[in-house]
Amino acid sequence: MNIAPFAERLQQCHMGLIEAHLAKLSPEDLAFRFFYPATLDSLRERYLARLDPARDVLLGIMIDGEIGALAHLYVEQHKAEVGVTVLPEYRERGLGEQLFEASILEARALGCRQIAIETRPDNAPMIALARSHGFIVGYDYGNIAGRLELRPLEPAGMSLWTFHRLLDVGAGLWRSLFGCEPMDKR
Numbered sequence: 470m471n472i473a474p475f476a477e478r479l480q481q482c483h484m485g486l487i488e489a490h491l492a493k494l495s496p497e498d499l500a501f502r503f504f505y506p507a508t509l510d511s512l513r514e515r516y517l518a519r520l521d522p523a524r525d526v527l528l529g530i531m532i533d534g535e536i537g538a539l540a541h542l543y544v545e546q547h548k549a550e551v552g553v554t555v556l557p558e559y560r561e562r563g564l565g566e567q568l569f570e571a572s573i574l575e576a577r578a579l580g581c582r583q584i585a586i587e588t589r590p591d592n593a594p595m596i597a598l599a600r601s602h603g604f605i606v607g608y609d610y611g612n613i614a615g616r617l618e619l620r621p622l623e624p625a626g627m628s629l630w631t632f633h634r635l636l637d638v639g640a641g642l643w644r645s646l647f648g649c650e651p652m653d654k655r
Contacts, residue, residue: 473535476571479527483536487527488517490536493556502554502594502613526579528571530564538564540572541608549576549584553595558595569598577622588614 491499492509499507503516520527526542537559543550551572555565567587576584586604588595590613599606604615 476528476530478575479529479539480648483527484517486536487511487529487539490529490539490554490556491516494554495557496555498557500582501589501595502552504587504589525573526572528568530568530577532559538568540568544576544579544581547580547582549579549581550642551576551584551586553598563600565594566601569602573602573619574622575615577619580621582619582621584617586613588613588615588654607625 478514482490488509490510492504496506499512504508505511507516520598521551523649524544526544528540528542529536530538538553538555540553543552549572551569552567553568555568572597586595586599587609590608590615596606596613596615599615599617602617604617606613607613608614
């Protein structure tokens with residue numbers, strides 16, 4: 470099994486892989502992530518078609534040519550919200566935690582002052598992940614909401630973020646040979 474050692478910023482050319490990742494999730498997993506009984510058709514219309522490179526950062530961990538774990542960081546007005554999905558066969562290997570940490574770093578690098586999660590009360594893995602990273606977690610209209618105040622990146626943190634982006638550039642150069650366009654135009 471070939472697992473990428475870092476969370477990669479996904480691009481427009483990954484949309485088919487993102488859709489394939491979502492198609493492999495169970496109805497319960499999709500409900501954990503999207504809060505409604507999602508189907509692949511509804512996800513195409515209500516989620517995939519609405520992704521906006523100006524506000525959405527998608528991070529993935531590639532395993533044997535597929536996205537084994539996916540994080541979506543929605544950024545707006547110095548605040549971010551993160552959602553994470555991991556394919557069942559790759560759970561309990563630390564991939565969700567790796568993506569969660571990469572999402573927090575990405576939000577800080579983008580100047581966000583706060584990052585949030587929202588999940589169902591029965592999504593114990595996401596609640597535990599948020600609490601283990603210092604999120605204040607509580608009930609919010611029947612769901613669980615968590616918030617973490619973010620500090621600006623210091624030079625050492627910015628160096629780590631720059632290193633991750635350089636890894637993305639290297640991967641992007643390889644993909645550019647095949648005509649892939651970056652999803653993020655910032």
